Amino acid sequence: MKKLVTILVLFFNLAVFSQTQDQLFAEANTFYKEANYERALGVYLAIEEEGLVSSDLYFNLGNTYYKLNKVAPAIYYYEKALKLNPANEDARFNLAFAKRMTIDVIDELPKTVFQRFSANIIQKLSFDTWALIAVIASFLASFLFLMYHFSDATRKKLLYFNTTIIAVVVMLISVFFAFNNYKTVKKNRIAIIFAPKVEVKNAPTSSSDEVFELHEGTKVIILDELDNWKKIKIADGKVGWMNDEELKEI
Structure with a gap:
């Protein structure tokens, strides 16, 4: 009997939690439609903090950050939406627009x-x-x-x-x-540069030489890590080390 009561309480809590998330999502969408992007962002982030994993949520977060001209978070959430659902063509389309806001122009290596x-x-x-x-x-x-x-x-x-x-x-x-x-x-551990400007080093130390620089919104692949340093590679094949506080892994 106790197990039955526990199961019923669990299902009730899950139903209430789901209903609350739906209400918050609808509220955030309303703020977004009214162009109140700051409030929409706050509600979307609150939903994410509750542990919801959703391509639609990440897509809406990307849209909201894009409207606020915040390039790195916009690209970050579009990429997260595509990671969950590669068939999300809206996220792919908007990601292409967000990438136009980035400074770095990187030519990709030819693919096999x-x-x-x-x-x-x-x-x-x-x-x-x-x-x-x-x-x-x-x-x-x-x-x-x-x-x-x-x-x-x-x-x-x-x-x-x-x-x-x-x-x-x-x-x-x-x-x-x-x-x-x-x-x-x-x-492929993908990450997005969040710092306005990053000096990529040839070794995981602050005193090492700079080999190239990157700017916010650029996507990198994490190859290795040491202490608070990440070894990264960009689309043209260049490799270097940077501080892990300057990027955010997807």
């Missing part, structure tokens, strides 16, 4: 055929989505195989056999894409 395929196909969906497709394909393959096994008509058996093979192929491809996507996301 597989890198282009990964960016244009595999990374278009999250690894959770690819995993879901794999699970659905596996259930479909099992069902079609049973239909093949119990079917008496030759034409139907051929149809079920061929569709089973197709479902298995889709399952295997989806598993491969999910694994590749997961490995890419975990390997």
Whole structure:
């Protein structure tokens, strides 16, 4: 009886919490529509502090920071929205506009055929989505195989056999894409420069030589870390060290 009461109380609290978040989200959207961006930002951040993880929330935060001409936070939240949902085309479109506010112009290194395929196909969906497709394909393959096994008509058996093979192929491809996507996301630790200007060093010490400089809003990849220093790489392949207080990891 005590366990039942505990479960009921838990579900009640979750329902109230969800309702409160929905109300706050609607309130923040109203402030945004009224161009009261400071108040909208405060409410959106309050929702985030409650632990809500949502591509829509991050997208709205990016929009709000963009309206406030705060380039680094805008890019940061657009990137977070895309990390959760790579198919969020609105976030991708607005991110392109936000990047125009940055100072650094960095030419990307040429990509290999597989890198282009990964960016244009595999990374278009999250690894959770690819995993879901794999699970659905596996259930479909099992069902079609049973239909093949119990079917008496030759034409139907051929149809079920061929569709089973197709479902298995889709399952295997989806598993491969999910694994590749997961490995890419975990390997590439992306961060955004938040400091107005950063001197990137050739070693993790303040007295080391500057190799290049970056400005707020620029995206970097974290390669390594030592104490309060991060080893970073930018799109053109340049590598250096910077203080971890000057960037924010996505």
